[in-house]
Amino acid sequence: MHPRSNLFHGKFRLGNFCPQSKHAFRPFSSDETPLPTVAELISKQLWKQLKSHLLNGGPATTLLQQLLDSKTDPDLTLRYFKWSQKEFNLSHSLENRCKLLHSLANAKRYSKMRSFLNDFAKYENSVSVSSIFHAISICGDSFSATSLIADMLVKAYLYNMKTNLGFEVFKRAGDYGYKLSVLSCNHLLSALVKENEIENVEYVFKEMIRRKIEVDVSTFNIVINGLCKVGKLNKASDVIQDMKAWGILRNIITYNTLIAGYCKKGRIGKMYKADAILKEMIASEVRPNEITFNILIDGFCKDENVPAAMKVFKEMQTQGLKPNVVTYNSLIYGLCSEGRIDEANGFLDEMVRLDLKPNVATYNALLNGLCKKGKLKEATDFFDDFVKKGIAPTVITYNTLIDAYCKGGRMEDAFALRESMINRGILPDVSTYNCLIGGLGREGNIRVVRKVTSEMLNKGLKANVITYNILVEAMCKEGESRKAARVLDEMVKTGISPNHVTYNTLMDGYCREGNLRAALNVRTQMEKEGNRPNVVTYNVLIKGLCMKGKLEDANALLNDMLEKGLIPNRTTYEIVKEEMLEKGFVPDIQGHMYSISGS
Template identity: 35%
Template structure:
């Protein structure tokens, strides 16, 4: 037998591939035979040209187009295959070589198979190659690719690809419009989505209800409710019923703009269209009522939806409990909380925190701690919950309790936030414990947290309040070195601190530097400056600051007027003080407690007790009517002292009794005022009772109080009692001063 030796195997393969191509071409009009032939050549490695040629033959025929799709799907699922871009190049080359007619069908199938094989990036390259060769796949298949890109968040690539299409005036269809608009919305570019919608409208594209729904969503994202409502009307005029989601978007947008009446109208329109109200709409409307300050209507609406069978969710309860707590209706907030738990809805840390704030605000400490302990026990309490209680304790001056709570939080494995550290620092600064405050700062740095402007500003304020100018400014320098930009709060704190310390010339220099850095002084800034001059007794320097403030268009407020009135009182310029008071009233400002206190103090110093009593009565009536709480201790002290000095002892004692009935506990200053007044009036027995009352309230009497009592008994000739009081003073560990010995020698209290 004669053996044929193949001297060049690669040439044999080439001849074999040519044979396959020629045979396939002979079956151009018989695609089923072409497919059969291709499948029969198993074991023979077929070239990419053969594969692409077969696709060209199969795709146009209705009988074999599905076979073409199957071949592509299987091919692209293989690990080793040519990239789709290469397939396009080969298909284009074959068209030229064999004069094949270009059919976008085969390219559409290729694009679709790429997406199905999860080769989206290859599909993008493939489509770009098609565009380079002026091949335009069918729009539905392009939309499949664009949708896949949107799902994979390939937003930038999607826009680039779409721009390439638009350059070639390929605008796609309405579904293309949907995809591109959704892409713009996903990246927060609602205006771009609206613009694209307008362009499609101008091109005469036939839009559908979905396109209107998306552009309405875009308008709502920008809270352009007028545009959203206009588009909603257009949609309805075209005979389309907006979906629940569309109505929900517009209603929520109206609520955000506080247009609750329009939101309610749309809610009724939605329900009348046969679309039931959902809990998102209901919760949004409830929040809308609350934001407008109408919590009563919010609660009424809540009960209506519950009665109608709508089940509230966590967000609904969170909104209502939060607002009820905020306005002080803590009883209703707690009832809602209990109702929520009965419904099997697990409270969130936000709900717990809101309710906790409400309890603490109303001083319902037992309820507050019970709620907090439950939240800790059930694992709901997080760092925010702990921060609420820490903040309240620090504001109340209970820093030691706050420190104990801090330890418990750490033991529970809850990591403190920067806010937590700032709260503790504020507590120490308010107590004047600056070493502890600095220790907190060290802990912040050790834990790798970055202190913020609030952290540094609190430290600066703490040192200023301690009168420590140097350390306050050192902290400011550290803040700048750490590249923490000072805020207006920081600048105002420094200006206020300098004014409080009477360093007015340094304040001026600092103010100029801050202004050069872009700081714009506010009423708070000028109030600090005016008050600084007033405290120095320099009303004539305070007035130019007031004038400058007004010239810059910064409106004076109650604090401004109160400082100026106080300044006029100090300089004994009563007429100007009263003139400033009238100006304040004419501008519609109501006196606050500080203003009343300044006026009462001024009139008391002038021994004008009639006007002092008049303003005190006004203050008392105002506070009881609006807040149902009594006046504060300093105001009572000022007025009692005034009546004592005016010789109206009975008025003073009646006022003291009234104060006690309000639950206000006297302090050392008031006790000193009372004992001094009683001794001056010769009521030594009543003075002795006050001393005994001090012991009952665990307030230690001072040398001054004993000096006053000893002098009073000397005047009455009660020498034995005077020396007994001297011995009692020594027993208490008090060291007599020069005044004590003057009294014992001369029987008079000097000064």
């Protein structure tokens, strides 16, 4: 019973209702005086009268039941539903709510259904999806109406950020055979992509095809984007081939998504791949746009290949496409990360001349350039300057500056900056704390590292893989690799997957403590978790072996590394030079190393 059902103490006479009659709906005409019908009371919004009727007449829930059974106009029933819910603070039964939905569906009151379901998704947290499906399937006999309700329910959950429930509805809809629209499924896919649930993305996509939902170009684009986001670039390329096989035309977004995927997540030769996709795109008669060029320019800049970026920049203009703020920001970022601050400033002037307004990202890139050069004073002045000019700093601006202070060993100033950002109404995020925790770790201040970390967690911020990597490194720096290993266990328990950096850092810690056996165990563990050793892994182990004087074993690892198709880098070369060649040991791959040292 409803807690407030004692309100309905009046005599409720069921016999006064005439469920069969649509029009003569006179529940309270116990005397001969003609009374307005309930329908009239609702349509004239005479709520006070209705309330007194109900208080004398009986439970409001039963009245809803009567309205539904009598096939009263669904608009009126909905009005009564809302009013009674508010007035009596009651919650109508799931079945009656589903009946109401069905009657709205049959009367094509779609926007009313949408807002009804939106409220449901927003406020109703205790009803399971399986009971909803049971109710909607028994409360109406129109298959298409039921499908529509399920379809709208997916969107309602997604709109209210309840992706998992939207996904649940998708699965149940399959069990019941209800057909969802491609639009809702696309919404669901993109929500799953945002939450990095790539397995569910692939599942939904396959299911859509199995259920014969007409997938469209957006469906494919969203899936490609999801695959790119988690670095499954080959699979993303395969999807493009599938589109061709299905006869679905690729559009500009399809290609831009894949090119951006290679630029961001691709490894060696990624820009070569990106260029190949560009060529295929042109062959498929899809013309690159500003965004395509921006993606390529940014990719080359991040690849530390500013000359190539400049070439694309020129080509873009040759094609008659105008560079915009994003274009310039990428170039400025690229120049700054090579330390070419003056040239970056030249581009800043150029964009102003072209009437392009530099934004906070432009200034952040320049600020970062100054910070990475260790020019703390200039960076601070520059920051004050552009803030005075009216550019609103963001959390990234502060993080850039805070990190610079931390790396400069000025922890007190860094914490003061955290205070000033809070005063400005900008809340520190995980990255802010990562910078601070990293700075404290470098100082070897483990006690404060712990304190600030728990402070972060207490503020409701979640530690991410970078946070844990910083903690692992901090422990290792203090010669506490065993404790670092426990941090790794803890992160796994929290549901965060360690990555290469995590394992490599821990291995490095063990190697520096001379515990090679433990380091090799970590490699076994990382492989078991599906992380193949990379160049850094080999560098760490080779150095560890060299330090122990096991030059033959180190040599074997070098060969192993080449066999695995990994290309030694500068650090590998440094290790070989200092730890092997200078000790008179010539590794098998010395010739190979020579070519690296020159690059």
